[in-house]
Amino acid sequence: MQGPDKLLVFAHRPEAQSFLKNDKLTMVTDEKLNLYQHEDYFLLISGEGILNSLQLVSTILAKFPHIKEVWNLGIAGGLDQASLKLDHIYKIRTCYAELGEEIQFKSYTSAFKKSLFDCLSSTSRILDEKKADQLSNFAPIVDRECWGIARACQEFKVPFYPVKLISDFPIEGNKEICSIVKEKAEIYSDQLYRWWSVNQTQPSSKEEQINYSHFFNDFYFTVSMERNFNKYFQTLLKNKNDCDFVVNEIKNHPEYLEILDKKQTRKQQTLELIDLLRKVITPELLSVESHLQLMTRELKRTGAKVSFDPTLEESFIHLNMKLSNDRDKDNFINALKRFSFEKLNQVLEGKDLD
Amino acid sequence: MINIDKIFLERDLKDSPRANSIISHFSHLTPKIIDRYDEIFGKVKKPYLQKRQSVSLFIANKKGNLVKEAPEAYGTVGEKHFYFIHAFNCIYECEYCYLQGYFHSPDLVLFINHEDIIKEIKDVASQHPNDRIWFHAGEFSDSLALTHLTGELQVYFDFFRDNSNLIMELRTKSDNIDSLLSLSPVSNIITSYSLAPKKNLDYKAPTIDERLQAISRLHRAGFPIGIHLDPIIPSKNFNEVYSDLLYHLNEAIPLKEVQYFSLGVTRFPENIYHQVKKNYPQSILFNEHMLKDKNGIVRSPRPIRFPLMENIKQQIFDYDVEKSKIYLCME
Ligand code: SF4
Numbered sequence: 001m002q003g004p005d006k007l008l009v010f011a012h013r014p015e016a017q018s019f020l021k022n023d024k025l026t027m028v029t030d031e032k033l034n035l036y037q038h039e040d041y042f043l044l045i046s047g048e049g050i051l052n053s054l055q056l057v058s059t060i061l062a063k064f065p066h067i068k069e070v071w072n073l074g075i076a077g078g079l080d081q082a083s084l085k086l087d088h089i090y091k092i093r094t095c096y097a098e099l100g101e102e103i104q105f106k107s108y109t110s111a112f113k114k115s116l117f118d119c120l121s122s123t124s125r126i127l128d129e130k131k132a133d134q135l136s137n138f139a140p141i142v143d144r145e146c147w148g149i150a151r152a153c154q155e156f157k158v159p160f161y162p163v164k165l166i167s168d169f170p171i172e173g174n175k176e177i178c179s180i181v182k183e184k185a186e187i188y189s190d191q192l193y194r195w196w197s198v199n200q201t202q203p204s205s206k207e208e209q210i211n212y213s214h215f216f217n218d219f220y221f222t223v224s225m226e227r228n229f230n231k232y233f234q235t236l237l238k239n240k241n242d243c244d245f246v247v248n249e250i251k252n253h254p255e256y257l258e259i260l261d262k263k264q265t266r267k268q269q270t271l272e273l274i275d276l277l278r279k280v281i282t283p284e285l286l287s288v289e290s291h292l293q294l295m296t297r298e299l300k301r302t303g304a305k306v307s308f309d310p311t312l313e314e315s316f317i318h319l320n321m322k323l324s325n326d327r328d329k330d331n332f333i334n335a336l337k338r339f340s341f342e343k344l345n346q347v348l349e350g351k352d353l354d
Numbered sequence: 355m356i357n358i359d360k361i362f363l364e365r366d367l368k369d370s371p372r373a374n375s376i377i378s379h380f381s382h383l384t385p386k387i388i389d390r391y392d393e394i395f396g397k398v399k400k401p402y403l404q405k406r407q408s409v410s411l412f413i414a415n416k417k418g419n420l421v422k423e424a425p426e427a428y429g430t431v432g433e434k435h436f437y438f439i440h441a442f443n444c445i446y447e448c449e450y451c452y453l454q455g456y457f458h459s460p461d462l463v464l465f466i467n468h469e470d471i472i473k474e475i476k477d478v479a480s481q482h483p484n485d486r487i488w489f490h491a492g493e494f495s496d497s498l499a500l501t502h503l504t505g506e507l508q509v510y511f512d513f514f515r516d517n518s519n520l521i522m523e524l525r526t527k528s529d530n531i532d533s534l535l536s537l538s539p540v541s542n543i544i545t546s547y548s549l550a551p552k553k554n555l556d557y558k559a560p561t562i563d564e565r566l567q568a569i570s571r572l573h574r575a576g577f578p579i580g581i582h583l584d585p586i587i588p589s590k591n592f593n594e595v596y597s598d599l600l601y602h603l604n605e606a607i608p609l610k611e612v613q614y615f616s617l618g619v620t621r622f623p624e625n626i627y628h629q630v631k632k633n634y635p636q637s638i639l640f641n642e643h644m645l646k647d648k649n650g651i652v653r654s655p656r657p658i659r660f661p662l663m664e665n666i667k668q669q670i671f672d673y674d675v676e677k678s679k680i681y682l683c684m685e
Binding site: 083107109116137238312314 | 359362386388397398399401403404407408636638640643645648654655656657658659660661664
């Protein structure tokens with residue numbers, strides 16, 4: 001089943017009530033989830049807690065891979081009275097977490113990169129003053145699920161937009177979040193709904209991944225080959241600024257036809273194409289390669305397999321050779337005598353490459 | 355100037371005049387007292403680019419190793435090099451900065467137990483009585499950018515003035531030099547500037563022109579100057595770009611009078627390379643082909659970078675600079 005491409009996540013139904021009511025959402029009946037649908041968005045009631053939200057949002061994102069953005073709207077506690085105002089709504093920049101008593105190193109940055117407010121999701125519900133003070137070292141806002149949703153979004157590479165309404169300052173020893181939600185739930189939900197109606201359109205934060213491999217239809221690309229190919233192609237594009245020019249430069253390169261003509265596996269062929277792009281980016285490497293070829297021609301004629309440090313940092317030669325008789329041995333020794341390490345060093349230092 | 359949103363102060367430093375002097379520059383903030391900076395700093399991964407909005411400032415005492423041996427090929431050849439740590443992170447933002455993958459946080463930490471650092475410098479020096487030893491500041495921060503707040507220069511000047519066999523290097527890109535100029539120059543304290551042609555890779559750091567002006571003022575006041583041409587970035591008109599830079603540098607300070615030049619081509623440990631790519635995916639740093647060597651350092655291959663360094667070397671020699679004054683960094 002297809003459907004809208006936005007997912008709104010609420011921890012509690014009362015927080016979502018204005019959305020359910022005003023937009024007349026219908027329940028998605030074939031799911032064993034608290035999932036509702038409107039023509040513009042899905043709405044999920046995830047229940048409280050990091051693990052709940054992580055699990056449920058992951059399930060939805062796996063089931064509806066076309067979802068392009070996830071929002072988390074809800075109330076949260078404020079830990080810093082100097083920078084936050086009660087009943088105000090804040091976009092969350094980075095999500096942190098405390099699981100059990102452990103602050104988690106891993107954090108997730110939302111699509112609101114320019115916001116100034118971070119949120120820490122805590123597994124413990126009641127915050128005493130000491131605890132709240134300790135958590136405020138990491139973020140000024142505390143909730144119970146944001147990090148879990150952010151994590152699911154990261155795994156599925158979907159942009160995440162968390163928005164929190166400050167309902168209380170637990171540091172003051174106010175009532176628990178749950179009872180506050182009950183008392184003022186309708187007001188909060190209305191506030192969130194109004195905010196959402198105005199702010200729901202966000203510029204897409206997902207970078208458009210352009211694929212250039214289709215210019216080279218003769219080649220077969222695995223996913224990782226395509227990624228590598230696009231990486232090098234984009235580098236060339238940055239240098240030359242014109243896509244047609246880059247395509248022609250590659251297709252008119254003398255090695256291009258050789259690659260097409262060579263009898264080899266399709267994968268190997270594509271690897272050689274990627275290697276060609278690399279060489280076009282840095283033509284000096286081509287020159288290094290041809291010098292190394294020239295230097296080892298004689299050794300190769302004796303049947304030796306020759307290779308150099310692939311990173312071109314160290315001056316060594318690696319030889320693999322089967323010697324069957326004295327003539328093989330003499331030919332090999334003579335060729336080896338003529339190999340010059342002085343010349344190898346010069347080539348590796350980029351001297352006299354022209 | 356970077357925006358500070360919070361100050362954390364270690365409990366032991368509550369009554370420290372040095373700490374309070376720093377705090378007095380942020381009168382709108384009340385410091386939060388904590389036991390140790392590392393209970394908070396580095397405990398969570400804080401995105402590096404948040405420094406564009408604001409960072410927290412920690413004022414702390416550094417425990418553990420205060421002076422560390424520098425890696426091979428870090429400084430002039432044939433001498434011993436150490437660096438000391440009196441700060442973490444930097445108020446500037448450069449695309450190639452390796453700090454972006456180092457601390458997992460852009461927050462600033464200022465260590466103010468300079469006397470302990472000096473004591474450790476003495477200990478290290480006593481273990482190498484016959485060597486000329488260098489102590490570098492600015493490995494994890496810019497060594498001048500905040501000196502108007504931190505005021506530690508006097509302590510180091512007093513020590514190194516009395517220990518002329520030891521050399522201190524202040525690595526910087528800053529034109530915040532008034533604190534330095536208020537002191538008398540000491541021949542074994544070298545202020546070294548990192549310069550690269552204008553490429554828009556340094557945000558917030560003083561421009562090349564501002565740095566050249568700072569170099570000129572310091573030179574005229576008698577402060578020894580070193581130059582790091584680092585990072586060297588390949589470009590089409592490489593020769594002209596560096597010829598231009600050296601011409602202007604020579605106007606700020608005759609190149610013959612520069613204490614040393616270090617040359618280094620852009621390089622990253624692998625994890626930092628990935629972090630830079632994440633933070634600046636469109637950077638011109640990635641226009642070139644780079645390879646990872648066996649030590650996990652990602653950089654231009656040797657046949658590409660050596661001719662670049664050779665080119666600059668020759669251009670410096672054209673200003674009658676002694677060969678021994680040039681070294682290649684991390685080569
Ligand atoms: S000045 Fe140095 S330490 Fe500061 S951001 Fe730039 S490279 Fe990093």
